[in-house]
Structure formats: structure tokens, C-alpha cells
Amino acid sequence: MRSKRNGNARSILMVNAGEKTGTVRDTYAPKGKRTTWSWPGKAAALILGTALLLTACGQGEGGTAGASDASAKPAGTVQSAGDTAEASGSETPEALYEQAKKEGKVIVYSTSGRANDAAETFMKQYPGIKVEVSKVKSDEMMDKVTKEQDAGQFNPDVIITKEVSGAVEEEMVKPGRYVKYLPEDLAEKVDEPYRTQAEGYANYLEFRTIFYNTEHYKSAPVTNWWDLTTPEFKGKVYTADPLSSPAFMDLFTTMVIHSDDMAAAYKEKFGKDIELHGTENAGYEFIQQLFDNGLVVLKGSDDVLDAIGKANSDAVGLAVSGDVSKVEEKGWSILPIYDIKPKTSVPDSGYLFLANKTPHPAGAKLFIRWMMGEKDGQGEGMTPFNEVGSWVPRSDVKTKNEVAFEDLNLWVFDGEKLYFEAPKVRDFWIKQK
Numbered sequence: 001m002r003s004k005r006n007g008n009a010r011s012i013l014m015v016n017a018g019e020k021t022g023t024v025r026d027t028y029a030p031k032g033k034r035t036t037w038s039w040p041g042k043a044a045a046l047i048l049g050t051a052l053l054l055t056a057c058g059q060g061e062g063g064t065a066g067a068s069d070a071s072a073k074p075a076g077t078v079q080s081a082g083d084t085a086e087a088s089g090s091e092t093p094e095a096l097y098e099q100a101k102k103e104g105k106v107i108v109y110s111t112s113g114r115a116n117d118a119a120e121t122f123m124k125q126y127p128g129i130k131v132e133v134s135k136v137k138s139d140e141m142m143d144k145v146t147k148e149q150d151a152g153q154f155n156p157d158v159i160i161t162k163e164v165s166g167a168v169e170e171e172m173v174k175p176g177r178y179v180k181y182l183p184e185d186l187a188e189k190v191d192e193p194y195r196t197q198a199e200g201y202a203n204y205l206e207f208r209t210i211f212y213n214t215e216h217y218k219s220a221p222v223t224n225w226w227d228l229t230t231p232e233f234k235g236k237v238y239t240a241d242p243l244s245s246p247a248f249m250d251l252f253t254t255m256v257i258h259s260d261d262m263a264a265a266y267k268e269k270f271g272k273d274i275e276l277h278g279t280e281n282a283g284y285e286f287i288q289q290l291f292d293n294g295l296v297v298l299k300g301s302d303d304v305l306d307a308i309g310k311a312n313s314d315a316v317g318l319a320v321s322g323d324v325s326k327v328e329e330k331g332w333s334i335l336p337i338y339d340i341k342p343k344t345s346v347p348d349s350g351y352l353f354l355a356n357k358t359p360h361p362a363g364a365k366l367f368i369r370w371m372m373g374e375k376d377g378q379g380e381g382m383t384p385f386n387e388v389g390s391w392v393p394r395s396d397v398k399t400k401n402e403v404a405f406e407d408l409n410l411w412v413f414d415g416e417k418l419y420f421e422a423p424k425v426r427d428f429w430i431k432q433k
Contacts, residue, residue, distance in 0.1 A: 089184045091362075093369060097126055099362035105130040106363040109145070110160035111138050112350060114384035115371075121380040122370045129363055138162045138246075142172055145355065149177055154357035157364035160371075161351055165246045165253065166419030168351070169199040178353035181368055185375050191393040191405060194349075199415060202349035203371050204385035204392055206322040207410060208251045209345050211305060211334045213313045222316060224341040225255070225262070226269040228290060235294035238304045238317035242429060245300070246422075247348040248318070253418055253425040254346040254411050256283030261342035261411075268341065284428055291432040302330070309334040320348075322389035336389070338403045346411045350385065373397060 100106075108115055110133055119131035136144060138161045148155050159178050161168060172178040180200045187195055194201050210222050222228065228237045242249035255262050259281035266274040266282060279285040296315075298304050304317035309332030321336050338344055352371060358364045373382035377396040386392045391405040399405060 089182060089187075091183075091365065093366060093374070096362045096366040096369070097129075100126065100360070100366050101128045103360040103363045104128070105132060106158060106360055106367045107156050108133045108158045108160065108367070109136050109141050109156045109355075110134070110158075111136065111141065111162050112160055112385075115160050117384040118367075118371050118381040121383075122367055125370065125380070126366065129366075131367065138164050138168065142167065145172070145177055149356060154355065154359060156355040157358040157360045158367055159351075159353040159355050161353070162247065162348060163250070163351070163413065163415060163418075165250055165422040166415030166417070169415035170419045173199045173353070177356050178351075179356055179358075181352070181354045181365060183365070183369055183372075183375075186369070186372055189377065189394045189396045191395055193412060194393045198349070198351075198413070200351040200353050201368075201372065202347075202351050202393060203373075203382060204390045205347045205349040205405075206320055206390045207345035207348050207408075208248055208318055209321055210316050210337045210340065211308065211319050211324075212316045212337065213308050213311075213333055214335050215312045215333045216314050220335075220337045220339075222337055222340060224265055224269045225286060226266050228316070229286070229293050231293075233293065233316065235296070236315040237290065237293065238296045238298055238307050238315060240301045240304050240319060241297050241299060243426065247320075249422060249426060249429070250348070250413075250418055251318075251346055252283070252287055252429070253422045254414075255286055256281065256425050257414060257417050257421055258343070258411055259283040262286055265342040284425075287425075287429060288432060297433070302326075305330065305332050305334055320389070321345075322387070324389040325387050338401075339409050343411045344409045347413050349413065 106129060108119065108131060113135055115133045115135075119133050122131055123129065134156075141159070141161055142164065145156065145159070161178075163169070168178065173180065178200070182190065182195070182201050190201060210228075212221055227233065240248050242252060262282035262285075263274050274282050274285060276282070276285050277288065279288055296307075298307065301319040301323050304319045305323055305326075307313070308315045308317045309330070319336075321338075324334070324336050326332070327334065352368050354361070354364050354368070367381075370379050370381035371385075373379040373392070373394065377394055382392060382397070386397060386400060388400045391399055391401065391408070393405055
């Protein structure tokens with residue numbers, strides 16, 4: 001049983017997926033196999049304890065005193081924990097390849113199946129290095145890596161992961177379990193916040209936004225999030241279930257965090273200051289009014305787009321921007337909206353990290369370079385991720401979308417605030433159902 005890590009913070013965020021292990025579990029969460037993302041009902045009481053535990057225990061077994069300053073270190077350096085292999089980020093691909101051939105392989109834990117495509121092209125480009133990819137969900141990956149490292153087993157080299165409401169940053173990056181790596185010769189091409197401000201480099205990002213049926217609407221029917229609370233859309237707003245997808249809940253939590261923005265958007269829409277009806281702020285009020293207006297919650301993003309996109313429907317749906325790439329395959333008549341007031345969404349980023357004490361450091365760094373598109377942005381490892389509905393945050397990579405990355409109207413992902421606010425928002429959401 002873990003005693004030095006932030007066990008309570010982890011138990012706030014999740015119950016282990018199908019594994020009965022020594023991980024600290026939440027007293028209030030349902031026990032047994034977890035098929036959905038879960039937090040406790042008494043979040044407020046636990047948040048204080050979590051904060052204290054983070055202060056007292058945040059470094060973890062694998063961390064060092066400087067690990068919590070990881071995101072502040074300059075580009076081209078690795079924020080290491082313990083005796084992670086040194087990597088200045090200044091190595092050339094040629095030098096890395098020579099060393100990587102001696103190492104022989106690269107082991108990758110990835111949330112995205114597209115890593116397999118990148119691995120195939122990598123092995124053709126760099127013969128003599130075998131890439132092994134294991135597809136693992138973000139939260140399950142956190143548990144897996146934590147258990148392995150706590151047992152002294154340092155198995156993966158490369159981590160490709162989405163966030164889990166700030167838990168990746170708070171529980172894996174800051175303690176040094178996942179290590180930021182950004183090669184010096186690529187850094188100048190990387191857009192902020194991923195160059196110096198974010199927890200790590202993301203080789204792509206997508207987000208949750210509103211989709212509409214193009215057979216029914218000739219142009220976007222929604223320009224302000226508060227449009228969805230009006231009689232025009234009563235019973236006609238669909239969303240994937242945020243209780244089973246952290247990225248959907250992150251959007252609603254970000255609205256709560258940026259409640260001043262939501263209040264300003266309300267006034268712009270209705271011409272008067274917002275009146276709260278027993279809620280804490282405009283973000284919570286928006287969620288409450290969505291439910292009062294007949295919000296329909298479905299299982300996943302594809303279910304939402306099936307519901308609104310296969311007939312001449314006047315309904316709209318909250319789904320993943322990347323799903324626009326499935327239009328032909330699924331037969332949907334849909335388009336996403338990329339400009340909604342006050343902000344369209346919050347990024348859902350696909351981060352690349354070195355694992356702490358990577359067993360094949362040269363191969364790991366070479367593979368990350370490959371997935372980043374190499375120095376010129378032309379490396380084939382980036383190709384699977386540079387698709388419609390996804391953005392590569394590099395200034396020298398042309399997007400396939402009509403809107404460039406720098407023109408996206410997005411809130412900044414604030415992992416620390418999400419980490420502590422999301423349990424409250426989840427509880428509020430459950431009460432509305």
C-alpha cells in the first residue's frame with residue numbers, strides 16, 4: 001500500500017480500473033471494477049486533506065527536491081527524478097541513433113493507437129531498433145507506472161498520454177515519474193504554452209466543442225455557450241457523459257474556474273447581469289441551466305454525432321473535435337464550431353514524456369523526436385497526428401484545419417486548478433441528473 005505518494009488525491013480522481021491492488025482507495029467511491037471515471041461524493045472534505053498531502057508528500061518515492069519545478073526549466077533539458085539518464089536535449093539524431101542501436105529497442109506506453117503508425121515508420125527510418133507499443137488509458141497508465149516504479153521496475157521509455165483533470169501533472173510530472181523532454185533544435189518551432197509553460201510537449205491537441213447538422217443548418221447555430229440554455233434548444237442539446245470522460249468534465253470545470261468569463265458571456269447574450277439560482281458562480285449556473293433545458297447525456301462522442309448527424313436534425317451535440325475526421329466513414333452530416341463565446345473550449349493535449357529512469361534513453365529521445373516531426377517538421381512520425389480536428393503546436397507545420405492553432409479561441413489548461421476543482425464539479429453534475 002502506498003504511503004508516501006498522494007494517495008488521497010489519487011483516490012479523489014479514480015478507482016483502479018479492474019485491478020485490486022495496494023493502491024489507496026477512496027472511502028466514498030464504489031468498490032470493484034471501475035468502468036467509469038469516478039470521484040468521491042465528499043470531495044470538499046477530502047480536498048483539504050489532499051492539499052496537505054501534496055505539500056507534505058508530493059515528491060513521491062521517485063522524486064527529488066527539484067522535481068516540482070519541472071515545468072519551469074528551460075527548453076532542451078530533462079526534468080529528472082532519482083537517477084534518470086541525463087539528457088540535455090542537445091544530442092543530434094545521428095548520435096542518438098548510434099547509441100540507440102546498442103540499446104536495441106524502445107518501449108512505449110500510449111493512450112493513442114496512432115503511436116503504432118509512428119512506430120512503423122520509425123523502424124523503417126532507424127533499422128536495428130524495435131519499438132514496442134502498449135495501448136493504455138491515461139488513468140490506468142498512471143496506476144501502472146506508479147506501481148512499477150514503486151516496486152523498482154522501470155519498464156517504459158516513452159509515455160504518450162492525455163491529461164486526467166490535472167492528475168498527470170500533479171501526480172506524475174511534478175514528482176518526476178514522467179519527465180519533460182524538448183530537444184533544443186526543435187524548441188524554437190514549438191508554440192506556447194508547450195515550449196516553456198505547459199507540463200510537457202504535446203505533439204497534437206484536440207478539444208470538445210459543439211457540432212451541428214449541416215443538412216438542417218447552413219451556418220453555425222451557436223455562437224455563445226448560453227445559446228444552449230434558450231427555449232430554441234430545449235431538449236436538443238446532446239453531450240457525451242463527462243462522468244466517463246475526464247476531458248468532457250474538464251471543459252465544464254474550466255467554465256467554473258473561469259466563471260467571470262461565463263458571466264460576461266451571459267451579459268453579452270441577454271443584456272443583463274446573471275442571476276444565480278442557488279449556485280456558486282456562472283459556471284455552475286450554466287451547468288444547472290443546461291440540465292433545466294433538457295440536456296441529453298449519451299455514452300460517448302460517437303453516440304452524440306450519430307444522434308445529430310445521420311438525419312436532418314435540429315439538435316446540436318458536444319463531441320470531440322477530432323471526430324470530424326470520421327465523417328465519411330460514419331456517414332455524418334456534421335461540422336464543428338470553432339468560435340464560441342467566451343471561449344470555445346480547453347485543449348485536450350497528447351503529451352510526450354520520457355519515463356523516469358528510462359532503460360533505453362537514446363532510443364526514447366530519438367522516438368520522441370520522430371513523433372515531433374524532427375527538426376524540419378517533416379518527419380513521418382508526426383503524420384498520424386496531423387489530421388483534421390487535431391492541431392500540431394509547431395509554427396512550421398501546416399494544419400489541415402481551416403483555423404490555425406494560434407487562432408483557436410481556447411482557455412489555457414490549468415492542471416493544478418482542475419485537479420482540485422473537478423471533484424466538486426463532478427458532484428454538482430451528479431446532483432443535476
